[in-house]
Amino acid sequence: MTFRTVWLHLRVPFSFFLLPVFLFALTQSDALRSGALDWVRVAVIWVAIHLLLYPASNAYNSYFDKDEGSIGILETPPPVDKTLFYVAWGLDGLALLLGVWVGWPFVVYLLVYGFISKAYSHPAVRLKKYPIASWLIVSLFQGGFTYLMTLQAFDRLPVADLIKPQPLLAALLCTMNLLAVYPITQIYQHEEDSRRGDLTMSRLLGVGGTFLNAVCWFALSLVGFYRYFGGATMFWLLPVCLLPGVVYFLFWYRRVHRDVGQANFRSAMTMTLLSGTGLNFFFLFLLILTDS
Numbered sequence: 353m354t355f356r357t358v359w360l361h362l363r364v365p366f367s368f369f370l371l372p373v374f375l376f377a378l379t380q381s382d383a384l385r386s387g388a389l390d391w392v393r394v395a396v397i398w399v400a401i402h403l404l405l406y407p408a409s410n411a412y413n414s415y416f417d418k419d420e421g422s423i424g425i426l427e428t429p430p431p432v433d434k435t436l437f438y439v440a441w442g443l444d445g446l447a448l449l450l451g452v453w454v455g456w457p458f459v460v461y462l463l464v465y466g467f468i469s470k471a472y473s474h475p476a477v478r479l480k481k482y483p484i485a486s487w488l489i490v491s492l493f494q495g496g497f498t499y500l501m502t503l504q505a506f507d508r509l510p511v512a513d514l515i516k517p518q519p520l521l522a523a524l525l526c527t528m529n530l531l532a533v534y535p536i537t538q539i540y541q542h543e544e545d546s547r548r549g550d551l552t553m554s555r556l557l558g559v560g561g562t563f564l565n566a567v568c569w570f571a572l573s574l575v576g577f578y579r580y581f582g583g584a585t586m587f588w589l590l591p592v593c594l595l596p597g598v599v600y601f602l603f604w605y606r607r608v609h610r611d612v613g614q615a616n617f618r619s620a621m622t623m624t625l626l627s628g629t630g631l632n633f634f635f636l637f638l639l640i641l642t643d644s
Contacts, residue, residue, distance in 0.1 A: 496523030
């Protein structure tokens, strides 16, 4: 495999869609509020998660899936070989080395997330075949679990402090967002998944059900964020930041309702990009307000 092929399968830019979880945890850091946050530590945690852990998972799953149709941010994924498998484990090893510097709870997080993500596509387990289980597990680990362990790493919290109502509610909100968005990322893969015998959540729900699922969980998450911020003015920045994504979602659904072929790769990626960008902007605004 060429360097370019390996790089494409790492799908590093795809980590952008999961950045809101990291930023949300950062805005809720007690160390940030007190002015004692170690920004070098923040950078190391970001590198471990977004430049090593997530790309390693992408590469590992690409190796076992051997997709011929569109996946993630790749419209035409190139062929893979054993090189990608070794690269994935190498990145995981580097993430663990950084994790040791951050702290042992973070190392445990990296190990657990790494094994769960590998079980998604590995033929011995292949969580991807089980629509509800994979939907819940991916949403929980990419959402709530990552939020809690990132917050713990920022503030060096005792793990027991993570089961208090406020961090648990925040973790639930992260999971809700993933429950909404994750099936959308599968909506254009029905034919490819059917060919391999994988019954994903989006295939189980159908195209219309995938849209309805997103609406329900998105609405619940908005209510949850309102509760989390106590109705404060800063909450109203959230629907403003998400407005472009909501408008696109409605027009996209209208197109899909007329022609199911519009549930395609480019539309799904545009929707994911807009929703991810909106959340990133919201948490960046919140970070500036918190740090000022």
